[in-house]
Amino acid sequence: MSKKAIVLLSGGLDSSTTLYFAKSKGYEVNCLVFDYGQTHKKEISQAKAVAAKAQCPIFVVKISLPWKGSALLDKKISIPKDRALNAKDIPVTYVPARNIIFLSFAASAAEATGASHIFIGANAVDYSGYPDCRPEFIKAYQNMLGLGLKTSVEGKVIKVTTPLIHLTKAAIVKLAVKLKVPLELTWSCYSGGKRPCGVCDSCRLRAQGFAQAHVIDHTV
Amino acid sequence: MSKKAIVLLSGGLDSSTTLYFAKSKGYEVNCLVFDYGQTHKKEISQAKAVAAKAQCPIFVVKISLPWKGSALLDKKISIPKDRALNAKDIPVTYVPARNIIFLSFAASAAEATGASHIFIGANAVDYSGYPDCRPEFIKAYQNMLGLGLKTSVEGKVIKVTTPLIHLTKAAIVKLAVKLKVPLELTWSCYSGGKRPCGVCDSCRLRAQGFAQAHVIDHTV
Numbered sequence: 001m002s003k004k005a006i007v008l009l010s011g012g013l014d015s016s017t018t019l020y021f022a023k024s025k026g027y028e029v030n031c032l033v034f035d036y037g038q039t040h041k042k043e044i045s046q047a048k049a050v051a052a053k054a055q056c057p058i059f060v061v062k063i064s065l066p067w068k069g070s071a072l073l074d075k076k077i078s079i080p081k082d083r084a085l086n087a088k089d090i091p092v093t094y095v096p097a098r099n100i101i102f103l104s105f106a107a108s109a110a111e112a113t114g115a116s117h118i119f120i121g122a123n124a125v126d127y128s129g130y131p132d133c134r135p136e137f138i139k140a141y142q143n144m145l146g147l148g149l150k151t152s153v154e155g156k157v158i159k160v161t162t163p164l165i166h167l168t169k170a171a172i173v174k175l176a177v178k179l180k181v182p183l184e185l186t187w188s189c190y191s192g193g194k195r196p197c198g199v200c201d202s203c204r205l206r207a208q209g210f211a212q213a214h215v216i217d218h219t220v
Numbered sequence: 221m222s223k224k225a226i227v228l229l230s231g232g233l234d235s236s237t238t239l240y241f242a243k244s245k246g247y248e249v250n251c252l253v254f255d256y257g258q259t260h261k262k263e264i265s266q267a268k269a270v271a272a273k274a275q276c277p278i279f280v281v282k283i284s285l286p287w288k289g290s291a292l293l294d295k296k297i298s299i300p301k302d303r304a305l306n307a308k309d310i311p312v313t314y315v316p317a318r319n320i321i322f323l324s325f326a327a328s329a330a331e332a333t334g335a336s337h338i339f340i341g342a343n344a345v346d347y348s349g350y351p352d353c354r355p356e357f358i359k360a361y362q363n364m365l366g367l368g369l370k371t372s373v374e375g376k377v378i379k380v381t382t383p384l385i386h387l388t389k390a391a392i393v394k395l396a397v398k399l400k401v402p403l404e405l406t407w408s409c410y411s412g413g414k415r416p417c418g419v420c421d422s423c424r425l426r427a428q429g430f431a432q433a434h435v436i437d438h439t440v
């Protein structure tokens with residue numbers, strides 16, 4: 001019997017690598033792509049391109065967050081350009097409860113499609129300090145899923161898997177190269193431009209990772 | 221300083237009573253109403269009517285669940301008409317991860333609007349056996365929220381409050397009468413008709429509650 005999984009795919013480096021990781025482990029994957037009103041809409045088309053390259057079907061989930069409250073949802077809030085990459089505060093690009101929301105849809109999709117695993121590219125090393133990327137959050141989410149789903153009541157577990165959580169960005173780039181991720185299709189930039197801005201947190205974390213891994217980034 | 225809350229409002233008896241309960245405790249309430257592709261769309265207009273009567277603003281959140289997997293999302297699956305109300309199995313009206321999804325949006329809205337409380341009308345007595353209505357699930361959800369939100373990292377807690385969880389349906393009807401809930405506006409039926417069908421689980425649980433509370437239901 002084939003193993004089924006749901007992969008949360010944003011079209012960025014981390015989630016695309018996570019998709020290829022799940023595929024390399026033999027999972028039959030359905031990707032979940034969110035159109036949540038993000039100002040950087042390009043990531044949606046890039047996510048679709050990555051999924052197509054990986055020959056995986058996708059669900060595009062459209063959601064509205066009418067309260068906004070993040071630079072990624074509200075053009076009036078500027079994307080930071082010079083924030084220290086090791087800053088301990090939570091930046092304005094934080095979207096309230098984003099991973100909590102994304103994982104909840106993944107749980108629904110997993111249950112409806114009979115998937116045993118949810119893969120998420122959360123990373124707690126070279127990241128922007130988002131609380132919903134930390135291992136202790138993932139563990140608590142897993143515990144909650146074990147009580148709230150029909151599947152759980154039936155004694156089956158839907159496992160939340162975070163293959164990148166303890167990797168540096170450089171290690172993720174190396175893993176991506178090993179797994180033949182189409183890196184040139186991936187999109188990490190928070191700004192809404194046609195080319196990556198190069199100065200947002202996400203662009204700079206990506207550039208640092210490629211540089212440290214000695215890999216050339218052809219997206220730039 | 222006023223206390224702010226988010227109330228999950230479906231327009232049914234339980235969530236409408238929960239809204240009036242939150243108001244009676246002095247909360248400044250924003251209601252969250254979901255348009256999730258439910259076949260019983262009438263509950264959305266009734267939720268709006270209840271919120272208007274309570275003079276509370278609402279956020280209408282539109283979401284898609286392209287995988288369906290529930291009688292409430294797929295007209296091809298019949299709504300059960302003669303299921304024992306004390307049955308222990310989970311019925312086909314179960315929507316995969318519905319409360320997990322709804323609470324995740326509530327958490328996002330609470331954080332973005334500065335609300336300290338989320339009210340949900342979950343009930344684990346006269347209910348349909350949904351796993352995401354049980355106290356142990358709510359407790360685990362609360363624990364997860366305490367780790368995944370920016371608010372939590374800042375040392376503030378967004379509390380998930382379930383005032384009805386241990387009440388019988390009759391006790392909820394009595395509480396609704398006491399709180400002056402506009403019961404005639406509430407809509408509990410799972411079927412998509414203009415009048416309540418009277419035979420789905422939700423209609424029968426409601427009728428049983430009104431009968432046991434000796435209250436006449438003017439919606440019927």
